[in-house]
Amino acid sequence: MKLAEILAVFGLEAFENAARTGESARVEPSGYSIDSRTLREGDLFLAIKGEIHDGHQYVADVLAKGAIAAVVQRTFDAGPKIDPARLIRVDDTLAALQRLASSVLKSWRGEEIAITGSMGKTTTKEMTAATLSRVGRVVKTAGNLNNEYGLPLSVMQMESGGAHASEFDFAVLEMGMNHSGEIERLAKIAPPDVAVVTVVAPVHLEFFSSIDEIAAAKSEIVLGTRSGGAVVLNADDERVAGMRRLRADVEYRTFGIERKADVSARSLESDGVSSTSFDLVTLRGEAACTLAAAGRHSVYNALAAAAVGDYYGILPEEIARALSAAPLPKMRGEVLRFVEGFTVIDDSYNSNPKALIEMIRTIGMSREASRRIVIAGEMLELGVAGPELHYQAGREIASSGVDLLIGVRGLAAEMIEGAREAGMAEGAARFCETPEAAAELIKREVRAGDLVLVKGSRGVRIERVVNRLRESFEQRRREG
DSSP states (O other): OOHHHHHHHHOHHHHTTHHHHGGGGGOOOSEEESOTTTOOTTEEEEOOBOSSOBGGGGHHHHHHTTOSEEEEETTOOOOTTSOGGGEEEESOHHHHHHHHHHHHHHHOOSEEEEEEOSSOHHHHHHHHHHHHTTTSOEEEOSTTOOSTTHHHHHHGGGGSTTOOGGGOSEEEEEOOOSSTTHHHHHHHHSOOSEEEEOOOOSOSTTTOSSHHHHHHHHTHHHHTSOTTOEEEEETTSHHHHGGGGSOSSSEEEEEESSSOOSEEEEEEEEOSSSOEEEEEEETTEEEEEEESSOSHHHHHHHHHHHHHHHHTTOOHHHHHHHHHHOOOOTTSSEEEEBTTSOEEEEETTOOOHHHHHHHHHHHHTOSSOSEEEEEEEOOOSOGGGHHHHHHHHHHHHHTTTOSEEEEESTTHHHHHHHHHHTTOOGGGEEEESSHHHHHHHHHHHOOTTEEEEEEOOGGGTTHHHHHHHHHHSOBOOOOO
């Protein structure tokens, strides 16, 4: 997409820039960036004004680094040091970015798969992309860029690095939210051909009064799906399964373990640490499948991806091979083995009550652990229900066979109280104010045979515990 075409997408308010861009109007950006730190030479920079940072503060810097041009608000005061010929002025830079992404998708002939849910979005995205790559060329959300900024940037990958949208058959995109209406807006930017809802859980309760409200917000992806498209739903989650009542002009596919579904898993076996095996059952047949991830929640993510693959006609054997080879995102159940004889499950990317208990159950199935240790950070955005949810999580952990529970920061103290009141000894349920303090505690406590789960909300920075362990102990090299 050349700069002249980009100006046309922005609308009449941008055409006044065309004369000033001169020869550059025929130049194609090498990529698109809203972050001055990661911008590469030849990128088009869009100065977005966020809650914390304003990209307009870095316009001079990115132009000096070699940005092809900078898209700025019309009112931006460039000053004498910035060449006005390298500025594209628009009324709203975020809207301009979103309009760019929409224009790419409108002229594109591929298929967009959008994924949302309270848990498992990123892992399901990776598994879905791996599955569809068996039959076509796939672009996917980078990392977890799933909001109003990240989603259009993910789309613009199709027009970056010399690539063009016509070279791709599928786009697998995450859609995240923490307020009602966010997914609706994302679906207007990028209306999915296939929508996937993984699960609804008590997350973001700071912004919602009930889980039903969360489900309603997630269901916006169903309402935003293209007519004649498909919606993939979790049959084992009543709130998700009930979303099929919302539309009569789309095809529905279901996945599940407990209830009848179009795609399901039988004969699950897990070592509780690094792998899960099961028989994958689809509308096109069955195949044995082994995931490089532990736990039923990982199987649900795989089944969601398999349902998408089945919808596009991929045979179960091919789906199983793709799922077995799919990369596991960092800090989402990553297994780290140390020379000193203990094992860490790094699930530190995020947490909520349902996800925490799922991982507790997962490590409970381990046959190799002499002790099970849980380092659980405070779970954020739970609103007024936060103290009670932490307390109940502690009580459930106490009855799950965990040998040592370390709660980290804030409301994790309620978790420790719940665990102690449910029978855990004071020395077996401890509270630390910071992840650094928890790291020092586990460094003293850990020994050969221990299985350590590290999990907490992103804002707690519980990954610092894992980083300290890596610095203090020697990690085994991966076999093979």
